[in-house]
Amino acid sequence: MTVTTTTLNLPIIDISSPDRVSTANSIRQACVEYGFFYLVNHGVEEDFMKQAFEESAKFFSLPIEHKIKLNRKEYRGYTPLYAEKLDPSSLSKGDPKESYYIGSLEDATSASLNQWPSEELVPNWRPTMESLFWRILSAGKKLLSLIALSLNLDEDFFSKKPEAFLRLLRYSGELGSCAASAHSDYGLVTLLITNGVPGLQICKEKLKQPQVWEDVSHVEGGIIVNIGDMMERWTNCVYQSTLHRVVPTGKERYSVAFYMDPPTDCVVECFESCCSESSPPRFPPIRSGDYFSERFKLIYGSERDLKWSNESKN
Numbered sequence: 001m002t003v004t005t006t007t008l009n010l011p012i013i014d015i016s017s018p019d020r021v022s023t024a025n026s027i028r029q030a031c032v033e034y035g036f037f038y039l040v041n042h043g044v045e046e047d048f049m050k051q052a053f054e055e056s057a058k059f060f061s062l063p064i065e066h067k068i069k070l071n072r073k074e075y076r077g078y079t080p081l082y083a084e085k086l087d088p089s090s091l092s093k094g095d096p097k098e099s100y101y102i103g104s105l106e107d108a109t110s111a112s113l114n115q116w117p118s119e120e121l122v123p124n125w126r127p128t129m130e131s132l133f134w135r136i137l138s139a140g141k142k143l144l145s146l147i148a149l150s151l152n153l154d155e156d157f158f159s160k161k162p163e164a165f166l167r168l169l170r171y172s173g174e175l176g177s178c179a180a181s182a183h184s185d186y187g188l189v190t191l192l193i194t195n196g197v198p199g200l201q202i203c204k205e206k207l208k209q210p211q212v213w214e215d216v217s218h219v220e221g222g223i224i225v226n227i228g229d230m231m232e233r234w235t236n237c238v239y240q241s242t243l244h245r246v247v248p249t250g251k252e253r254y255s256v257a258f259y260m261d262p263p264t265d266c267v268v269e270c271f272e273s274c275c276s277e278s279s280p281p282r283f284p285p286i287r288s289g290d291y292f293s294e295r296f297k298l299i300y301g302s303e304r305d306l307k308w309s310n311e312s313k314n
């Protein structure tokens with residue numbers, strides 16, 4: 001059983017403030033209390049975002065035959081409607097959303113695995129998305145260095161070589177099951193930009209029953225940040241990876257999620273500053289790449305992906 005209450009007032013963090021120590025303290029408080037907050041003055045301009053959403057809409061409006069040719073490979077490319085079920089325990093046929101993954105452009109090998117729609121179909125699409133990647137990456141790295149500061153770590157602890165994935169999302173708006181079913185994100189942090197159509201909700205206490213879901217309102221020009229499971233494990237749950245979902249409102253909705261994760265070979269093990277005799281580590285050390293493969297297997301059965309691509313060819 002779920003109950004929805006009122007809209008939340010999440011903390012707003014000004015990432016451009018010269019007082020980094022006080023910003024880091026505010027971030028710490030936000031990560032402990034909510035695992036969610038807004039970033040402002042982050043350098044990703046609203047006009048640019050408007051253009052990026054327009055380009056995103058152009059791709060998703062293409063006929064399915066074009067989109068399916070770019071079906072997700074090596075975690076990059078298109079995922080069709082219902083291909084993903086973020087809550088594997090949900091009884092729905094899958095989440096009513098489409099998405100497009102773009103892997104890191106920082107590293108040449110990763111960049112070469114990306115798939116791009118042709119210039120003829122969507123002119124100017126690739127340069128817009130590449131620019132979007134670099135802009136959000138820059139905001140994300142500033143944020144990661146402040147998060148490191150908030151945990152008394154070297155400022156470049158997380159930002160040296162994070163894995164980054166940009167994901168464009170379109171929710172059909174179809175009423176009924178959740179547009180993105182309940183989940184927590186897997187990595188360090190996610191930076192999320194929406195086109196202002198509501199739907200995002202969080203559940204602060206994931207173990208409490210009945211679950212209480214609260215609306216995350218839109219802050220004009222703000223980026224929504226949420227903490228992921230790798231950060232939760234590293235901090236022994238001092239920083240929370242909060243359960244969230246997107247509920248349908250009958251309106252088409254666009255968003256851009258930017259996931260920042262530890263490098264795949266990184267072993268994530270509780271920080272000493274986050275455990276003690278009375279609060280021992282809650283999770284064993286884990287290689288980041290192993291953790292991700294397990295989680296991805298749960299949300300995308302490989303047969304499901306195959307079934308979809310075959311159906312679309314018929």
Ligand SMILES: O=C(O)CCC(=O)C(=O)O
Nearest residue numbers: 169180185200246255257
């Ligand atoms: O689109 C949204 O508002 C949320 C997306 C999300 O939670 C995700 O992609 O992990």
Ligand SMILES: [Fe+2]
Nearest residue numbers: 183184185244
């Ligand atoms: Fe998420």
